[in-house]
Amino acid sequence: MEMTFWDKVVAAFQYNNVIWHNVFLTIVYIIIGIAVAVFVSACIGQIRNRKFTAERGGKSSKGFLTGFLIGLVILIFPIGLFLTLSIALGSAGSVDVSAQSVFYTHEGKSTMMTLTSEFQANSVENGITSGSSKVYAVAIQPETGKRIWKTKLLKGPSPGKKIIGVANEKAWIFDGKNLQVINKQDGKIIADEEKLAEISPTLKNQFPTNTAWYVFKDKHVLFKGLDGQVYEIDADSMKGNIKEGVNASNIFESDDLNNIQSAQGQIVASGKSDGKYFVMIGAEDVQAIQRGSELPATSSERKYVYTTSLIDKGTSTIADQTKVVDQVFLNGAFLLTPANSNDKYTYKPIESIAAPPKMPSYSDYSDTQAYLDALEAYQKALSSYQDNDSTYSNLIGRLNAWKMSTPVHIGNNATFIVEHNETTESASNILLSAVDTDKKKVLWTINTKAPSIHFTHQDSGNLVVSTSGNSEAKNILNVSLETGKTTGYNFQYNRTFSIEPN
CATH class of the missing domain: 2.40.128 (Lipocalin)
Structure with missing residues (x-):
């Protein structure tokens, strides 16, 4: 979360792990304490002086105002120097x-x-x-x-x-x-x-x-x-x-840190045992598959959520595709949680879309011509099978669907969390959106104000997200899956903040 100037001023007046800062802050607090004591004393003295002057019919002294202004100038200098150093060096830390x-x-x-x-x-x-x-x-x-x-x-x-x-x-x-x-x-x-x-x-x-x-x-x-x-x-x-x-x-042959990593995928099961899936894919890819042509070399940055069967009678297809929501998700992907085969929304890879054609045997035919005709038909079928298998493999590769994956979802509903970018720039902030595939709408979207995510962890009705980037983007976010309301903690400034969903 971006720190405002006022946020940095407030952070400067808090003790942290930097020795010079804490010593300087203690001195500043002592100076402020002395200044307050002197000011209170001067006020009391001024009240007494006014009372004494009024009784004698004289004029009020301007010494109080002069002393106050001099004291204020003396107070401003150390505080100004302290804030300048704290904000400048605090921003230089990491x-x-x-x-x-x-x-x-x-x-x-x-x-x-x-x-x-x-x-x-x-x-x-x-x-x-x-x-x-x-x-x-x-x-x-x-x-x-x-x-x-x-x-x-x-x-x-x-x-x-x-x-x-x-x-x-x-x-x-x-x-x-x-x-x-x-x-x-x-x-x-x-x-x-x-x-x-x-x-x-x-x-x-x-x-x-x-x-x-x-x-x-x-x-x-x-x-x-x-x-x-x-x-x-x-x-x-x-x-x-x-x-x-x-x-x-x-x-010790490998170093397994048991990290909780952020994982994304482009395909999840519908959860209805209907052989259909929700996929995150670009319109160009859909059109290429519908035409039976090769997929573009690179995936489109502009992705949509579709529902489709992927396979129809042994043939790779997205012909029955239906766009779930009209919203485009830049570099969008479903947020995943550790794979769970018992979760009804878990995608389980399909090893083969159809059995390859069987090559004819000469002994099965009474004459040579019949065998040659069968062999020609086999070669055509094999070519069609290979083209279809290649198209399916490319599609599965585009969807990153080589292994079992389980999406983050809200309760038992087909509402999934989509990770996408604010813009197409390389350091664009990451957005998180809840997409209700039953009601066909986006329930909420939050801007993490960070260009990358370290890891995610689903904790009951909340999603814990660790973001990374510059010092102001190294945060822990606690996102309510139901409402999108987010509480965050910034490591650099030991600061709590909140993010309201759109």
């Missing part, structure tokens, strides 16, 4: 929010924990910004847009930070250099590598600094020690030992 998140319940509300790398600017000279970087674990309540806690894990940049796993109240985190355990309810650090080595001496001096060498399996943290052996720590008791009889290369 926050990198991890694509990983863990969702859990805190005091009865859904809470999200993630990691951030924050660069805090101290000076800008000749276009060069200098400052310091720190890694934090942060817990946010998306519903309220409030930060629950924030814990500093590491001083310095950390490209390899990740949440390894969670067991009960313990969150295991690798901050890029060290393994740490924190309480996910209050953010307090429970244990570090030194503490873990005290509990289990065999772990001493074995913790690696390679993020790929930490994995979480069956409520155990596994890592490849510096001696090449595999070590195992019970994620709840925090007791560890050497894991015998395993090959490190089999366990």
Whole structure:
């Protein structure tokens, strides 16, 4: 969400993680306190002076007004300097929010924990910004847009930070250099590598600094020690030992961060067992399929929601297509949630649209001419089959429909969330719209004010969205699926805001 100048002024008068800012802010508050005290004292003195002067019939002194103006000028200078530095250096800082998140319940509300790398600017000279970087674990309540806690894990940049796993109240985190355990309810650090080595001496001096060498399996943290052996720590008791009889290369062959990623698709099932689907596709593609010609080399940016069967009597088709709504969705796609085969709106790939024609055998025919006629007919059928299969494969490729996918939908209704762009520019803001395919209308649309989405998470009747872009676009949004009303939290300014749907 774009910050106004007033928003930045309000943020400047809040304590944060920058030492110089907090010291300067404390001095400013002291100066303001002194100024207020002096002003109140002067007011009392002026009242007494007026009363005394009135009794003696003299003129009122102008010393109060002069003193007030001088004090105001003295007060304006430090506050002006403070605001200038805070706004300028605050805008020069940056926050990198991890694509990983863990969702859990805190005091009865859904809470999200993630990691951030924050660069805090101290000076800008000749276009060069200098400052310091720190890694934090942060817990946010998306519903309220409030930060629950924030814990500093590491001083310095950390490209390899990740949440390894969670067991009960313990969150295991690798901050890029060290393994740490924190309480996910209050953010307090429970244990570090030194503490873990005290509990289990065999772990001493074995913790690696390679993020790929930490994995979480069956409520155990596994890592490849510096001696090449595999070590195992019970994620709840925090007791560890050497894991015998395993090959490190089999366990750590890939780095799976278990990220919750944003996924989009162009096809979902109708949910009515009628063999039909809802597809997000351009009008040019529809026309090409109807004509039986090849699809354009690139997909149209202007997409519509159609309902169609895709296949009619073994032939690839969108001939029975019906446009659900007239609204165009630029680069539109259905927002997906983790695949669920039991969800009636889940699209399940069709391996083949029809069986290929069977090649005739000479032994089945009484004369050569009959066989040649059958062979010619087979070749025509095979050519038609191959063309149709190619068209279907291209269509499935255009719809990104090679694997099972489940859409985000509202309740048990055929109302889907569509992700699309505000304009065709590369850095265009992403919009989210709720499309009711039964009522054939768009229920609401929100502008995320961000050019990309890190991940989405459907939480009951809400959709949690992590957006990315510039510092003002690195937000957590909590979108009501029913109304579209959105509460957001900005990591850069520790600010709560709201977005009203259209």
